[in-house]
Amino acid sequence: MRIALFATCIVDAMYPATARATVKILERLGHEVVFPSGQACCGQMHVNSGYLKEALPVVANHVRAFDTEDYDVAVAPSGSCVASVKHQHPMVARSCGDADLEARAAAVGARIYELSELLVDVLGVTDAGAQLGSFFPHRVTYHPSCHGMRLLRLGDRQARLLATVQGIDMVDLPEADQCCGFGGTFSMKNADVSSAMLEDKTATIKTTGASLCAGGDASCLMHIGGGLSRQGSSITTLHLAEILASTMDEPASVTGEVLVSTGKAAR
Amino acid sequence: MSTFLGMPALPVYGSGNLHASESFPKSAHRELGNAQLRSNLGHATRTIRDKRTQVVSELPDWEQLRDAGSAIKESVMARLPELLEAFEQNFTARGGVIHWARDAGEANRIVAGLIRDTGETEVVKVKSMATQEIGLNEYLEEQGIAAFETDLAELIVQLDHDKPSHILVPAIHKNRTQVRDIFLREMENVDPDLTNEPSKLAAAARTHLRRKFLTAKVAVSGANFALADSGTLAVVESEGNGRMCLTLPETLITVMGIEKLLPTWQDLEVFMQLLPRSSTGERMNPYTSLWTGVTEGDGPQNVHLVLLDNGRSAALADEMGRSALHCIRCSACMNVCPVYERTGGHAYGSTYPGPIGAILSPLMTGIQAEENDSLPYASSLCGACYDACPVKINIPDILVHLRSVDVDSKRGTKKVPNQMDVGMKAASWALSSGKRLGLIEKGLPLSRLAAGPNKKITKLPGIAAGWTQSRDIPAPPTQSFRAWWNKEHHTPDAGVGTPLKKEEQP
Numbered sequence: 001m002r003i004a005l006f007a008t009c010i011v012d013a014m015y016p017a018t019a020r021a022t023v024k025i026l027e028r029l030g031h032e033v034v035f036p037s038g039q040a041c042c043g044q045m046h047v048n049s050g051y052l053k054e055a056l057p058v059v060a061n062h063v064r065a066f067d068t069e070d071y072d073v074a075v076a077p078s079g080s081c082v083a084s085v086k087h088q089h090p091m092v093a094r095s096c097g098d099a100d101l102e103a104r105a106a107a108v109g110a111r112i113y114e115l116s117e118l119l120v121d122v123l124g125v126t127d128a129g130a131q132l133g134s135f136f137p138h139r140v141t142y143h144p145s146c147h148g149m150r151l152l153r154l155g156d157r158q159a160r161l162l163a164t165v166q167g168i169d170m171v172d173l174p175e176a177d178q179c180c181g182f183g184g185t186f187s188m189k190n191a192d193v194s195s196a197m198l199e200d201k202t203a204t205i206k207t208t209g210a211s212l213c214a215g216g217d218a219s220c221l222m223h224i225g226g227g228l229s230r231q232g233s234s235i236t237t238l239h240l241a242e243i244l245a246s247t248m249d250e251p252a253s254v255t256g257e258v259l260v261s262t263g264k265a266a267r
Numbered sequence: 268m269s270t271f272l273g274m275p276a277l278p279v280y281g282s283g284n285l286h287a288s289e290s291f292p293k294s295a296h297r298e299l300g301n302a303q304l305r306s307n308l309g310h311a312t313r314t315i316r317d318k319r320t321q322v323v324s325e326l327p328d329w330e331q332l333r334d335a336g337s338a339i340k341e342s343v344m345a346r347l348p349e350l351l352e353a354f355e356q357n358f359t360a361r362g363g364v365i366h367w368a369r370d371a372g373e374a375n376r377i378v379a380g381l382i383r384d385t386g387e388t389e390v391v392k393v394k395s396m397a398t399q400e401i402g403l404n405e406y407l408e409e410q411g412i413a414a415f416e417t418d419l420a421e422l423i424v425q426l427d428h429d430k431p432s433h434i435l436v437p438a439i440h441k442n443r444t445q446v447r448d449i450f451l452r453e454m455e456n457v458d459p460d461l462t463n464e465p466s467k468l469a470a471a472a473r474t475h476l477r478r479k480f481l482t483a484k485v486a487v488s489g490a491n492f493a494l495a496d497s498g499t500l501a502v503v504e505s506e507g508n509g510r511m512c513l514t515l516p517e518t519l520i521t522v523m524g525i526e527k528l529l530p531t532w533q534d535l536e537v538f539m540q541l542l543p544r545s546s547t548g549e550r551m552n553p554y555t556s557l558w559t560g561v562t563e564g565d566g567p568q569n570v571h572l573v574l575l576d577n578g579r580s581a582a583l584a585d586e587m588g589r590s591a592l593h594c595i596r597c598s599a600c601m602n603v604c605p606v607y608e609r610t611g612g613h614a615y616g617s618t619y620p621g622p623i624g625a626i627l628s629p630l631m632t633g634i635q636a637e638e639n640d641s642l643p644y645a646s647s648l649c650g651a652c653y654d655a656c657p658v659k660i661n662i663p664d665i666l667v668h669l670r671s672v673d674v675d676s677k678r679g680t681k682k683v684p685n686q687m688d689v690g691m692k693a694a695s696w697a698l699s700s701g702k703r704l705g706l707i708e709k710g711l712p713l714s715r716l717a718a719g720p721n722k723k724i725t726k727l728p729g730i731a732a733g734w735t736q737s738r739d740i741p742a743p744p745t746q747s748f749r750a751w752w753n754k755e756h757h758t759p760d761a762g763v764g765t766p767l768k769k770e771e772q773p
Contacts, residue, residue: 012747013748015744016747037753039701040697041704043698054694058698058699146647146649150654183648184648186647189730190644191736193606194733225741226741
C-alpha cells in the first residue's frame with residue numbers, strides 16, 4: 001500500500017522521532033511511505049481560537065498538498081489533527097463560502113486515518129510484538145487524548161496495541177478519560193484552569209508508578225511532559241509510535257528530551 | 268406600506284442575570300484559590316458523574332433516546348411560532364392566562380403586578396432557572412414582596428445570601444457542615460444543637476418550609492416542559508416541595524422560556540427517560556407534576572403563565588448556535604466538565620454556568636455584552652459535554668463558532684492588534700506552505716540557546732508566559748522531520764508542491 005504521511009506541524013518541528021517511528025512501523029509492514037512536501041499544518045489552532053479567516057489558507061494548503069499526491073490512504077500520528085482534517089476542514093471551507101474546497105477537503109478527510117486506527121482497522125495489526133517486533137521493557141501508563149477518544153472514537157485501539165508490545169509493563173491510569181488541560185490556546189488564555197487540570201493529571205500519573213506516560217498526540221504529551229518536567233518528576237512522556245517502533249536492536253529513547261534526529265537510530 | 272411603531276430592532280438580546288461581569292480567566296483565578304470549593308466540587312461532581320454513567324449504561328436504547336430528544340427539539344425550534352400559538356390557545360381554553368414577556372424587565376413587572384393584584388406580600392417558589400435568569404426575587408424584594416425558595420438547596424443559598432453555582436444542585440459548592448452553620452445562623456426557631464447529619468438538616472428545612480407552604484396564597488414556579496397539543500405544563504422535581512407549591516396556593520404564576528415547548532404528550536415519554544438519568548442519576552423522577560389550566564375546586568384557581576423570550580429569539584436566529592435552545596437544564600454537561608469542576612459555577616457570572624452556560628449566555632445576550640466574550644474560551648474542547656448531553660447539543664462546535672463570532676466582531680475595531688491577532692496572522696502565513704514552515708524549522712535550533720544546558724525552556728514572554736507558568740518546553744531538535752526526510756530521499760530541501768494561488772495567500 002502507498003501511504004501518505006501527514007507528520008503534523010508539531011511532530012515535524014518538535015518531535016521528528018515520532019514521525020520517523022511512524023515511517024519505520026509502516027515500512028516494517030511492507031508499505032511504501034510518501035511525504036507530500038507541501039504539507040504544513042491542519043489549522044486546528046486557528047479554528048479553535050476563532051480565527052477562521054486565518055485558518056482558510058492553512059486548510060487550503062493541506063488539501064492541496066494531499067489531493068495532488070498519489071496514495072491509497074493517509075496517516076497522521078495524532079487523533080486531534082486527524083479529527084480536524086476530517087471534521088473542521090469542510091466546515092472552514094463552507095463558512096468561507098468555498099464549495100470547491102469543501103468538496104476536496106471532504107475527499108481528503110475521507111482517506112486519512114489516525115495511526116492506531118490505520119494499524120488496527122486497515123493493516124490488521126493485532127500483536128505489535130509479533131507483527132512489528134515491538135519491544136519496550138518499561139513500566140508504562142497511557143493517557144487517551146480527548147479528540148481521539150471522543151471525535152474519532154478510537155476506543156481501546158491504542159491501549160491494545162501498547163499491551164501487545166513485548167516486555168512492556170502497562171499500568172492503568174486512574175481517571176484516564178479526564179482531559180490533561182492542554183486545549184491549544186486554552187493553555188495560555190485560561191492558564192490557571194489549564195494548570196489546575198494538568199496538576200490533577202500529573203498527580204494521577206505519579207500514582208501509577210510508571211516511568212513514562214504514553215499517548216497518541218504529541219501536543220498533549222508535550223503538555224503533560226512539560227508539567228512533569230516543571231514539577232521535577234523523572235517521569236517522561238512518549239508517543240506510542242515510538243514505543244511500537246522500538247525493538248530490541250533499536251530501542252526508543254525514553255529521556256523525554258527531543259531527539260537530535262541526525263543519527264541513525266534513536267539514542 | 269405599514270410601519271410597526273415601537274417594534275424593536277432585531278435581534279432583541281436578553282437581560283438580567285445572563286452576564287459575566289468579570290472575564291472568565293479572572294474569576295476562575297479567584298475561584299481556583301478556594302481550596303474548600305474545589306474539594307466540595309470535586310467530590311460532588313464525581314459522585315453525580317458516576318451515578319449518571321451507571322444508570323445511563325443500563326439502557327440499551329440510550330443513544331436512540333438521545334437522537335429522539337434531539338430530533339424533537341429540532342422540530343420544536345423549526346416551528347416555534349406555530350407551537351406557541353397552539354399552546355396559548357389550549358392553555359387559555361382551560362382557564363389559564365398567558366402573558367408574553369420580551370425581556371427580563373417585562374417579565375418581572377408582569378409577575379409583580381399579578382402578585383400585587385392578589386394583595387399578598389409573600390410568595391413561595393419552586394426552583395426555577397427562568398426566574399433566576401430574570402432576577403425575579405431581587406425585583407420582588409424591591410417591590411416589597413418576599414419570595415421564599417422551597418427547594419432545599421435553593422433555600423440554603425437564599426438563607427446564605429449567596430448565588431446558586433449549579434443549575435440543578437445550586438448549593439453544590441457547600442458541604443454539610445457549611446449548611447449546618449447557615450441554618451444555625453439564619454433559620455428561625457432552629458434547634459441550637461443541630462448536627463451536620465443530612466437527615467437532621469433535611470428535617471430542620473422541612474419544619475421551616477412547612478409553615479410557608481401552609482400559609483402561602485401565591486406560588487411562583489418555572490416549568491420543565493409545556494405540551495402544545497393540550498396546553499399542559501410540567502414541573503419535574505425531587506423533594507415534593509414543588510408539588511406543595513403547585514397545589515396548595517390559590518394563585519399560581521409560572522415563568523417559562525419559550526423554548527420549553529414539546530409538540531405532544533407522546534414526546535414527554537422521551538424526555539422523562541432522558542432527564543432524570545442525566546440530571547440526578549435517577550431512573551425515574553420522584554415528583555412529576557402536570558397541570559392543565561384551572562380545575563374547579565381543586566388546586567390554584569388563578570393560573571398564569573409568563574412566556575419569556577429574553578434573548579431566545581436572538582439565539583434562535585443563530586444558525587450554528589440555535590441548538591443550544593434544546594437544553595433541558597439537566598446539568599450533565601457541568602458535572603462532566605473539567606473546567607466547571609475546578610472553577611465552580613460562580614466563575615461564569617451568568618445564571619447558566621458550565622459548558623451550556625458558556626454558549627447559552629453569549630447567544631442570548633450577544634457576544635459583546637459585558638464580559639460574555641470570555642465565556643466561549645472557558646473550555647479545553649475536550650468534548651465530554653457533548654457526549655453527556657441527553658439532547659446531543661454539540662457544545663464544542665458551538666464554542667468554536669462563538670469564538671469566531673467574537674474574533675470577527677472585533678476585526679478592525681482595535682487601534683493596535685493584540686498579541687493573539689498578530690500571532691494568528693503570522694502563523695497563518697507560516698503554516699500555509701510547506702516551504703515556509705521548512706524554512707522556519709531551520710531557524711528553530713537557534714532557540715536551543717534559550718534552553719540552556721538542561722535542554723528545557725522554562726520562561727517565555729507575552730501570552731506564551733501562560734504556558735511556562737506551569738510547564739517547560741523541550742528544546743527543539745536540531746533537525747526537523749521534513750529536513751531529515753528530504754535528505755534521506757534526496758528530494759530538494761524544503762520542497763513545495765504547487766505554488767500558492769494568489770487568492771489562497773494569506
